Amino acid sequence: MTKQPDLRPERPFFSSGPTAKPPGWSPDKLDFKSLGRSHRSKYAKGRLKYAIDLTRELLGVPDDYLVGIMPGSDTGALECAMWTMLGARPATIAAWESFGNVWIQDAVKQLKLKDLQVLDADYGEIPDLSAIPQENDVVFTWNGTTSGARIADTDWLAPDREGITINDATSAVFAMEMDWPKLDVTTYSWQKVLGGEAQHGMMILSPKAVERINSYDPEWPLPKLFRIKKKGAIDTAIFEGATINTPSMLATEDYIAALEWVKSIGGRQAMFDRADANAKIVKDWIEATPWLRNMVPNPAQQTNTGVCMVFQGDWIDSLTDEERSAVPGKIARKLEELDVGYDFNGYRDAPPGLRIWCGGSVEPEDIERLLPWIEWAYEELKAGNL
Incomplete structure (x- = not known):
């Protein structure tokens, strides 16, 4: 069994709409x-x-x-x-x-x-x-x-x-x-x-x-x-x-x-910069994670807001279509139960996968804290513990 990460996102809001409120919202x-x-x-x-x-x-x-x-x-x-x-x-x-x-x-x-x-x-x-x-x-x-x-x-x-x-x-x-x-x-x-x-x-x-x-x-x-x-x-x-x-x-x-x-915070350019930085965290993680790939193969066409990813690799390939399509939902539901991340399952009509919102109202530290939890949940699922 893999060890649970120690840190949780302060604001576990990763929905692609409605998206996270601006930091400090009240x-x-x-x-x-x-x-x-x-x-x-x-x-x-x-x-x-x-x-x-x-x-x-x-x-x-x-x-x-x-x-x-x-x-x-x-x-x-x-x-x-x-x-x-x-x-x-x-x-x-x-x-x-x-x-x-x-x-x-x-x-x-x-x-x-x-x-x-x-x-x-x-x-x-x-x-x-x-x-x-x-x-x-x-x-x-x-x-x-x-x-x-x-x-x-x-x-x-x-x-x-x-x-x-x-x-x-x-x-x-x-x-x-x-x-x-x-x-x-x-x-x-x-x-x-x-x-x-x-x-x-x-x-x-x-x-x-x-x-x-x-x-x-x-x-x-x-x-x-x-x-x-x-x-x-x-x-x-x-x-x-x-x-x-x-x-x-x-x-x-x-x-x-x-x-x-x-x-x-500096207008729309500041929002562009925040989204770019958030998306880079997720994209770099996808590149470093062998069991994931960006849904969009062309880097020039990859979004900096709702970054979508799908699973790949020997374990995923060994599953039936029904089992494979259930993987993202099981991970997303488990992390929601733990108040780690909300609403980052892929869109219902899209290929089964995860979608993490990276727009400017999301804090980079929260994204950085979410990703190890996804890795933990994936390993737990592979081991039959989810």
Whole structure:
């Protein structure tokens, strides 16, 4: 029997969404003055606008782009973009993991786009993005939350391309720099890299995206939550804090607290650096551990947020498929029982493996303390003790 490690993570939160709260987070630090108020009141609307302005500042969003708060998390924001903008010209949906495949299903089964190119790839891989015509609208996921595969660059997007680009950046923004001049729609949720609360998303629009909304009316009906036009043009009030439906002001205050924490540590570059350092700890450990491999074989495409790994080696190969698929869950459940690490099992639709969130709200010391426990649990499982 191997010896249990001595040290446990101080904060055993390794979920890929909702992710760990920023270090030092406490509900006592939130501004509660907007609670119990109408979201249309001057104070509450001012807080919503402050969240928008702080987002713009910290992400370096260009001045002529619109930033708005949307219902339904990243899903609501992304689907609003698809429902309101696609269908005007040929489109490409590029996917390499679970959530990208949802956008494919939206395009094929719900919107039933007539001129559609689908590019997909297995978990850990990315399709040939150079095959996307520049005249096509394109929907893609910057960073695969469930596979750990991210785009290496935006060279495949021409600066003067005719189509619009819709970028699902929910597990990338605040961990990777966005190439704003090449992005027309960028969406994300508060609950990913910032460790905020769920149910609210952000939608960032370029002037080109605004022009598309103003000039195009899709043939399908739009639910109220997707209606961002008023009197034939985009409703700019939405991007000034007048949300489409009632937001949670408590979640808004939590988002603001996360943004202010990012500002206090040095802005988005500090978040990039923290994620890179955390991911390096995990990637170096995977490289040094013979019974693991990164799910993404190409280092240039390996994420610095939800690092995904799968098991390999003689012992794993000796198991049945059912036994093999149960290994990650048994390790994750045991360490959760011991309050060592929460929610780091791989995504349910992904190949069986582990996924450790390395975004900037996670402390490196906690990751360093988690890894020996995974080794211990693996050896215990091999010995028949789990």
